[in-house]
Amino acid sequence: DTGVSQDPRHKITKRGQNVTFRCDPISEHNRLYWYRQTLGQGPEFLTYFQNEAQLEKSRLLSDRFSAERPKGSFSTLEIQRTEQGDSAMYLCASSLDSHYGYTFGSGTRLTVV
Amino acid sequence: QKEVEQNSGPLSVPEGAIASLNCTYSDRGSQSFFWYRQYSGKSPELIMSIYSNGDKEDGRFTAQLNKASQYVSLLIRDSQPSDSATYLCAVNRGDDKIIFGKGTRLHILP
Numbered sequence: 375d376t377g378v379s380q381d382p383r384h385k386i387t388k389r390g391q392n393v394t395f396r397c398d399p400i401s402e403h404n405r406l407y408w409y410r411q412t413l414g415q416g417p418e419f420l421t422y423f424q425n426e427a428q429l430e431k432s433r434l435l436s437d438r439f440s441a442e443r444p445k446g447s448f449s450t451l452e453i454q455r456t457e458q459g460d461s462a463m464y465l466c467a468s469s470l471d472s473h474y475g476y477t478f479g480s481g482t483r484l485t486v487v
Numbered sequence: 488q489k490e491v492e493q494n495s496g497p498l499s500v501p502e503g504a505i506a507s508l509n510c511t512y513s514d515r516g517s518q519s520f521f522w523y524r525q526y527s528g529k530s531p532e533l534i535m536s537i538y539s540n541g542d543k544e545d546g547r548f549t550a551q552l553n554k555a556s557q558y559v560s561l562l563i564r565d566s567q568p569s570d571s572a573t574y575l576c577a578v579n580r581g582d583d584k585i586i587f588g589k590g591t592r593l594h595i596l597p
Contacts, residue, residue, distance in 0.1 A: 405583070407584065407585075409587075414495070414589070415589055415590075416491075416575050416577075416587035416588050416589045416590050417531065417575070417587045418587075419584055419585075419586065422583070422584055424583075429583070430583075430584065463530075465530055465531075472519075472579055472583050472584060472585060473518065473519050473538075473579060474519070474536065475519070475521050475533045475536050475577075475579075475585070476533070476585060477533070478530040478531050478532070479530060480529070480530050481529075481530045
């Protein structure tokens with residue numbers, strides 16, 4: 375069990391550029407979640423997958439955001455045409471059963487300049 | 488009304504004292520309840536989970552749940568400077584995802 379891995383840890387991008395983040399969950403976990411956290415706020419749900427199926431997307435996830443989990447393993451979160459308001463910590467978490475909580479990765483901190 | 492509400496703090500507690508953190512939630516159908524600890528610049532770490540009314544103890548931590556009052560609390564006994572962090576209350580409503588409060592910043596005074 376190597377934990378949940380996220381890459382990159384930090385990303386600075388210019389407004390209007392596209393960025394992609396990767397998450398590798400704990401290997402036996404079939405559920406994978408993406409959250410966004412800004413300063414002084416708790417994590418806000420964005421989307422989640424059970425295996426390769428994306429089961430729910432938050433209203434926070436505009437058309438510029440897309441997430442995939444091919445083959446039910448790692449996941450990617452892409453943000454197109456980044457805006458300054460996208461600056462945040464993007465957290466990935468995984469679980470076997472959300473009733474028992476999640477394990478979070480270290481997060482990807484995005485700064486849009 | 489927010490789904491999970493917490494006082495944002497900061498809550499300052501002398502070293503060695505008991506820190507008491509509180510949370511209320513809005514969905515009566517919620518099934519599982521969590522406390523996560525988050526150090527500045529780090530990701531949340533699960534420290535306690537509770538599923539039924541009453542108290543659950545783990546070392547210096549005690550979680551308390553009152554479903555009738557829709558209230559969850561966390562007590563930290565013998566507070567240490569290393570307990571200084573933001574504590575996130577979180578709730579699973581039974582729809583396979585967890586909703587988080589804004590967190591309470593706890594500062595342990597040496």
